[in-house]
Amino acid sequence: xxxxxxxxxxxxxxxxxxxxxxxxxxxxxxxxxxxxxxxxxxxxxxxxxxxxxxxxxxxxxxxxxxxxxxxxxxxxxxxxxxxxxxxxxxxxxxxxxxxxxxxxxxxxxxxxxxxxxxxxxxxxxxxxxxxxxxxxxxxxxxxxxxxxxxxxxxxxxxxxxxxxxxxxxxxxxxxxxxxxxxxxxxxxxxxxxxxxxxxxxxxxxxxxxxxxxxxxxxxxxxxxxxxxxxxxxxxxxxxxxxxxxxxxxxxxxxxxxxxxxxxxxxxxxxxxxxxxxxxxxxxxxxxxxxxxxxxxxxxxxxxxxxxxxxxxxxxxxxxxxxxxxxxxxxxxxxxxxxxxxxxxxxxxxxxxxxxxxxxxxxxxxxxxxxxxxxxxxxxxxxxxxxxxxxxxxxxxxxxxxxxxxxxxxxxxxxxxxxxxxxxxxxxxxxxxxxxxxxxxxxxxxxxxxxxxxxxxxxxxxxxxxxxxxxxxxxxxxxxxxxxxxxxxxxxxxxxxxxxxxxxxxxxxxxxxxxxxxxxxxxxxxxxxxxxxxxxxxxxxxxxxxxxxxxxxxxxxxxxxxxxxxxxxxxxxxxxxxxxxxxxxxxxxxxxxxxxxxxxxxxxxxxxxxxxxxxxxxxxxxxxxxxxxxxxxxxxxxxxxxxxxxxxxxxxxxxxxxxxxxxxxxxxxxxxxxxxxxxxxxxxxxxxxxxxxxxxxxxxxxxxxxxxxxxxxxxxxxxxxxxxxxxxxxxxxxxxxxxxxxxxxxxxxxxxxxxxxxxxxxxxxxxxxxxxxxxxxxxxxxxxxxxxxxxxxxxxxxxxxxxxxx
Ligand SMILES: Cc1ncc(C[n+]2csc(CCOP(=O)(O)OP(=O)(O)O)c2C)c(N)n1
Ligand SMILES: [Mg+2]
Numbered sequence: 067x068x069x070x071x072x073x074x075x076x077x078x079x080x081x082x083x084x085x086x087x088x089x090x091x092x093x094x095x096x097x098x099x100x101x102x103x104x105x106x107x108x109x110x111x112x113x114x115x116x117x118x119x120x121x122x123x124x125x126x127x128x129x130x131x132x133x134x135x136x137x138x139x140x141x142x143x144x145x146x147x148x149x150x151x152x153x154x155x156x157x158x159x160x161x162x163x164x165x166x167x168x169x170x171x172x173x174x175x176x177x178x179x180x181x182x183x184x185x186x187x188x189x190x191x192x193x194x195x196x197x198x199x200x201x202x203x204x205x206x207x208x209x210x211x212x213x214x215x216x217x218x219x220x221x222x223x224x225x226x227x228x229x230x231x232x233x234x235x236x237x238x239x240x241x242x243x244x245x246x247x248x249x250x251x252x253x254x255x256x257x258x259x260x261x262x263x264x265x266x267x268x269x270x271x272x273x274x275x276x277x278x279x280x281x282x283x284x285x286x287x288x289x290x291x292x293x294x295x296x297x298x299x300x301x302x303x304x305x306x307x308x309x310x311x312x313x314x315x316x317x318x319x320x321x322x323x324x325x326x327x328x329x330x331x332x333x334x335x336x337x338x339x340x341x342x343x344x345x346x347x348x349x350x351x352x353x354x355x356x357x358x359x360x361x362x363x364x365x366x367x368x369x370x371x372x373x374x375x376x377x378x379x380x381x382x383x384x385x386x387x388x389x390x391x392x393x394x395x396x397x398x399x400x401x402x403x404x405x406x407x408x409x410x411x412x413x414x415x416x417x418x419x420x421x422x423x424x425x426x427x428x429x430x431x432x433x434x435x436x437x438x439x440x441x442x443x444x445x446x447x448x449x450x451x452x453x454x455x456x457x458x459x460x461x462x463x464x465x466x467x468x469x470x471x472x473x474x475x476x477x478x479x480x481x482x483x484x485x486x487x488x489x490x491x492x493x494x495x496x497x498x499x500x501x502x503x504x505x506x507x508x509x510x511x512x513x514x515x516x517x518x519x520x521x522x523x524x525x526x527x528x529x530x531x532x533x534x535x536x537x538x539x540x541x542x543x544x545x546x547x548x549x550x551x552x553x554x555x556x557x558x559x560x561x562x563x564x565x566x567x568x569x570x571x572x573x574x575x576x577x578x579x580x581x582x583x584x585x586x587x588x589x590x591x592x593x594x595x596x597x598x599x600x601x602x603x604x605x606x607x608x609x610x611x612x613x614x615x616x617x618x619x620x621x622x623x624x625x626x627x628x629x630x631x632x633x634x635x636x637x638x639x640x641x642x643x644x645x646x647x648x649x650x651x652x653x654x655x656x657x658x659x660x661x662x663x664x665x666x667x668x669x670x671x672x673x674x675x676x677x678x679x680x681x682x683x684x685x686x687x688x689x690x691x692x693x694x695x696x697x698x699x700x701x702x703x704x705x706x707x708x709x710x711x712x713x714x715x716x717x718x719x720x721x722x723x724x725x726x727x728x729x730x731x732x733x734x735x736x737x738x739x740x741x742x743x744x745x746x747x748x749x750x751x752x753x754x755x756x757x758x759x760x761x762x763x764x765x766x767x768x769x770x771x772x773x774x775x776x777x778x779x780x781x782x783x784x785x786x787x788x789x790x791x792x793x794x795x796x797x798x799x800x801x802x803x804x805x806x807x808x809x810x811x812x813x814x815x816x817x818x819x820x821x822x823x824x825x826x827x828x829x830x831x832x833x834x835x836x837x838x839x840x841x842x843x844x845x846x847x848x849x850x851x852x853x854x855x856x857x858x859x860x861x862x863x864x865x866x867x868x869x870x871x
Contacts, residue, residue, distance in 0.1 A: 068127050068373045069299050069363050075374055081135055084450040085373050087440045088159060089130040093400055094426045095155035096122040098433050099171045101419045107169060115172060118179075120398035120409040121148030122155075124264045125231060127371045128393060129156055132229070132260075134451065136380035139459035140226030142207055142581060144192040144200030146233045146262065147180040154181075157188035158436060160457040165434050183610045189462055191581070192610065198239025199570065199606045201259060204228035205245045206567070206574035208257045208388075209559070211582060213508065213575075216532055216554040219584040227256045235267030237280065241603065244564040249388065250287045251562070253532055257388045262370065264397040265321040268410045274321060277392050284390045292379055294393040297372030299364050308348025315342055315349075316365075328366055328396050328405030332358025335365050366404070370395035464583030469503045471666045472496075477659035483690055485683040485725075486619040488655030490519025492662055493589070497526035503587065503666060508575050510559040511591045512568045516548065518591035518619055520558070525549045528556035565600030568592055569607050576612030576669075576678065587666060588614040594621035594682060595634040608646030608678060613669040615662075619683035621651075622796030623822040623830045624726040633822030638724075638797040641680050642754040649754035651682040651795075652703070653728035654690055657751050658683075660703045684726040684796075686827060705777040706756035711735060713746025717785055718852070719845050722748040722805055723794040727836045731794050734841035741855045742845075748781065750793075753801045760808060782809045790848035792816065792841055814844040 068089055071082045100119045129149065133156050137143070145153045154177045157163035163177070167187065170176025178185050180195035192207070194200035208228040214220050236242070249257070261280065265272045281291045296304070296316075304313045316324075327334050336353060339361075343349040356364060369375055370393030383389045398404040401422065403412040414422060423430070427439030437444045451457050476495030478488055496504050508530075509520055531552035539546045561567050568590050574581075575588035597604065597618055607614070623633045641649025648668065652658045658681070665679040693699075702708030710732070713720055719742045723731035728749065735747045750756065759776035766774035782805070791813040793802035799817030806813030818834050831837040835844070846854050 068371050069297070069367055071373070075298070079374070079377065081377070081450075082373055083442060084447060085130055085134055085377075087442055087447060088134050088156075088451075089127055089373065090426055091159055091436065091440065092130055092152050092155045093123055093126040094423075094428060094439075095158060095168070095434075095436075096126065096151035097401065097414065097419070097422065099151050099155065099168050099177070101414055101416075102169060102433075103171045103173070104413055105416055105419075107173070114411070114413060115179075118148045118151050119401065119414070120266075120403060120412055121146070121233070121262075122150070122152040123399045123401050123404070124370075124395045124397045125149040125262050126152050126399065127373060128231065128260060128262065128376060128395075129153060131373055131376040131380065132231075133160075133456055134454050135377055137229070137456040138224065138226065139456055139462050140224045141456075142191040142204065142226060142228050144194055144204050144230045145181050145190075146200070146231045146236060147194045147197060148233070149231055149262075150177070150179065150181045150194075153190075154186070154188060160451050162457070163188040169434070191462075193606070195609075196602055196606060197233065197236040198241045199603060201230040201232050201236060201239075202241050202245035202566070202570050203573060203606075204230040204259070205249045205254060205257055206571045207577075207581065208254055209249070209252050209571065210574040210578055210586070212252075212255065212532055213530055213559070214578060214582050214584045214586070216530070220582045223583070225256065227258060229258045229260065232259050232261045233267070234261055234263045234265060234272060234276070237261065238267075241564075241566040241570070243283070244562075244567055245570065246283070246287045248562055248564070248567050252559075254288075254388045255386045258383065258391065259389075260391045260393055262395050263392050264370075264395040265325065266397040266407065266410070271322050271325055271407050280390070280392055288388070290383065290387045290389040292383060292389060292391045294369030294375060294379055294391055296369055296375070296394075297367030298374040299367040299372070301375070303352060303364055306348075306352050308343075308346055308350070308352040311343060311346040311349035312339075312352060315339070322407070325396070325405040325407060328362075329403070332360075332362035335361050366396055366399065368394035368396060371399055463580055466579035466583055466585035468670045469506055469585060469587070469666075470501075471503060471663050472499070472501050475659060475663040477656055477695070479690070479692075480655075481690060482687045483655045484685050484687045485652055485655060485658050485681075486519050486617075486685050487687070488658045489617050489619070489662075489681065489683055490522055491655075492659060493520065494522030494526065497523045505557075506585055507587045507589055508557055508559060509589045509591070510561055510568060510571055510575070512561045512565055512596075513563045514592060515558065515560060518593070518617065520591055521548055524558045527558060528553055529558045529560055530554070530556035565592055565596045566603045567600075569600040569603035572614040572616070573603070573607030573610060573612040576607065576614040577610060585670070587669060589617065590614060591617045591619065593632065594618035594637050595632055597634070597637055597640060601640065604647075605644065608644055611646060611677075613676065613678055615665050615669060615679045615681065617681045617683055619681075620685040621682050622684065622726060623818050623834060623836075624684050624686045624796050624827055625822075626825050626827045626830045629824040630821040633818075634797065635818045635822070636798050637682060638753060638795060638801040641682065642757055642801065644680075646677045647680050647754075648677055648752070649680040649682065650752045651725040652751050653688065653723070653725055653749060656691070656693070656695055657703045657749075660695065660700045661751065664704045682725065682797075686726045688726070688729050702777070703751045704755070705759060706752035706754070707748055707750045707778060707781055709746060709781070710749040711745070711747035713785060713789075714744025715784075715786075717744035717746050717789050718742055718849065719790050719792070720746040720748055720782075720785060720811075721792045721794065721841060721845070722750055722802055724750040724753060724802065726796050727794050727831060730831060730836060730838050731841060733838040734845070737838060737842060737856050738845060738854055746785075750795075750802060753795070757804065778805070778808050782811070785809065785811060787811070790814070790845065792844045792848065794836060794841060796836065812848055814848055816840060816844055 763776035799815035803815030
């Protein structure tokens with residue numbers, strides 16, 4: 067807890083006595099929450115709550131200074147994962163969190179282990195949990211705030227600041243540095259990162275002198291650096307005779323030693339200082355003037371535990387600059403485990419908790435009372451909270467109207483096209499018209515804008531930068547296909563290669579309606595295999611329910627000559643397994659058009675009715691069907707499948723195919739149709755939607771809704787039980803392999819299980835058995851007793867001996 071507020075300090079800033087009380091309350095309540103979850107209402111199945119206790123204590127002073135003084139309602143905050151309890155305790159003190167949820171911390175339906183935008187009911191701005199992501203999220207949130215305002219939207223609201231509370235060990239995560247670089251390129255403003263410099267992580271005490279590395283890194287990216295090393299007690303002591311000697315001792319003390327003495331307390335401090343300061347009589351006298359308790363309070367009075375200095379620092383940084391605060395703290399501050407290197411999973415014993423309770427003036431049985439043990443009139447304290455800028459305002463969550471998807475949604479018609487080219491053409495068409503939807507689309511790509519076919523759209527809509535930058539090639543009249551003009555009206559945000567940044571930007575763009583009250587429709591493109599590079603950030607974005615569309619292209623071994631390093635195999639399964647993300651893999655561009663029209667609507671739907679969309683696309687140009695789009699066909703495409711060739715009543719074979727190998731499936735079905743006349747061909751546009759529909763119907767039936775049905779059940783139900791299924795995907799075979807269990811058909815799932823390699827599409831499809839011959843062979847093996855006879859196919863049959871009669 068911060069030191070007692072002196073009458074002088076209180077006279078200078080009347081908020082201080084209130085803040086000191088609130089800090090003590092927040093520290094107590096967060097400690098009690100964790101103690102309760104471990105000892106009183108255990109809900110840990112033997113896995114006790116580690117981490118939170120010491121980490122929350124480490125940040126109690128900083129959070130108090132922020133939420134009850136420095137923050138404005140328009141500011142948005144990412145609280146480091148283990149400071150969750152103290153954040154919720156503060157929300158509780160402000161009447162924004164229930165006792166019931168606090169008591170059920172980490173329990174089912176209770177306060178979440180790590181702050182969650184979607185699962186916690188108090189006002190979490192950004193989820194955190196996977197360290198590093200919340201930090202970088204604030205940086206991209208800042209760029210999005212600037213984007214929104216530069217387009218003239220949301221100007222009736224004050225301009226907020228993005229704030230991250232960062233663990234010092236969290237700074238090891240590379241994605242933070244990737245974000246720093248991108249922030250520098252885009253002229254980052256109004257962002258505060260407050261590093262809880264407790265010099266401890268999970269396992270260890272961190273390296274000496276790390277803060278000066280931090281300092282240099284941030285300065286080189288154009289940030290202001292504020293080092294909050296000393297508290298106001300220390301400042302006063304340094305002004306006493308011998309004070310300079312004490313300061314130099316503090317400055318040179320190794321982290322381990324400082325932590326160990328903090329843990330041991332006043333007597334240990336005295337012993338050590340008397341030894342080390344023996345050369346300076348003034349310094350010894352300075353120590354001698356304090357009793358053990360005062361000495362411990364002085365030595366523990368680091369910048370991050372001193373309300374006076376924190377308030378001053380936050381006020382001094384009230385400008386537009388990106389600012390990092392390196393706030394020295396003690397992990398476990400105020401608790402008996404303060405400073406101990408093992409304290410990460412450390413918990414107070416019941417006896418320690420009782421002592422601590424007495425120390426903070428809480429009576430037994432009144433542990434949850436918000437204002438128990440305060441020294442100021444409770445009403446005054448409540449009034450103080452109600453008058454704070456942050457808690458004095460109304461709700462901070464916004465919404466924005468839905469933008470209509472144009473009725474005449476573009477559908478490019480050409481004899482042969484790839485889905486990637488179709489995607490580019492559709493966006494280009496959308497970009498031609500001044501519709502509300504088009505004006506709110508924001509595209510972004512990690513250095514693959516042109517190679518993923520966004521060039522046409524970008525030529526029309528321009529690149530975004532707060533400051534105008536003309537395309538020099540254009541102004542010099544040098545011919546170029548692309549017009550690379552940057553302006554405040556531009557609608558494309560060009561990123562460097564880091565895919566983590568792509569997903570964190572999409573996440574921030576995709577929360578714009580709720581953060582700023584202004585809807586944006588983010589569309590990002592990247593190469594499909596590199597989804598894995600940004601996967602944790604993609605998962606993070608979905609966990610926060612950010613809404614966006616990603617076009618991942620090219621994909622699979624169909625990217626033949628590029629070789630195994632660029633060919634994705636597992637991404638269809640990622641798409642299926644990722645909550646909050648609907649995955650589609652169309653074969654034809656008219657399917658893609660239907661899916662994109664759906665996606666632009668789907669990303670805007672509220673709650674579970676909507677989500678984000680992943681389009682797995684291909685560069686392979688294939689012959690396009692010349693057909694009219696009927697409502698039934700469009701419905702099948704969105705639900706995940708339709709019959710490209712309807713099976714007859716006696717079908718003994720169905721081929722189900724998704725995406726790029728569709729021409730091979732068509733060829734194989736054509737070859738087998740003579741012998742297997744009722745053969746069907748199922749075009750699967752989304753294994754993900756089909757599977758989700760199927761499991762939902764099963765769950766509904768299990769819950770008693772006997773009528774519940776799913777599209778895939780309707781599609782496969784009429785097939786005879788002896789019918790075999792061959793599934794084909796340019797990706798892992800498990801993507802479609804489950805189709806056999808919907809009704810119970812023998813199934814052979816074709817796909818890719820081994821790293822790709824260079825070659826032609828034909829070479830690779832042959833190699834992986836995705837060509838017509840491989841499909842026929844698989845079909846034959848499903849019913850060896852009834853060999854497939856095909857005229858004019860002798861040369862291939864020779865390579866598939868089991869097909870011979
Ligand atoms: C990506 C990721 N890796 C590992 C963890 C497990 N973890 C949680 S907190 C933490 C380190 C905490 O150190 P610091 O950020 O300094 O916070 P402090 O414990 O000092 O409060 C680790 C490794 C995680 N949450 N996320
Ligand atoms: Mg730490």
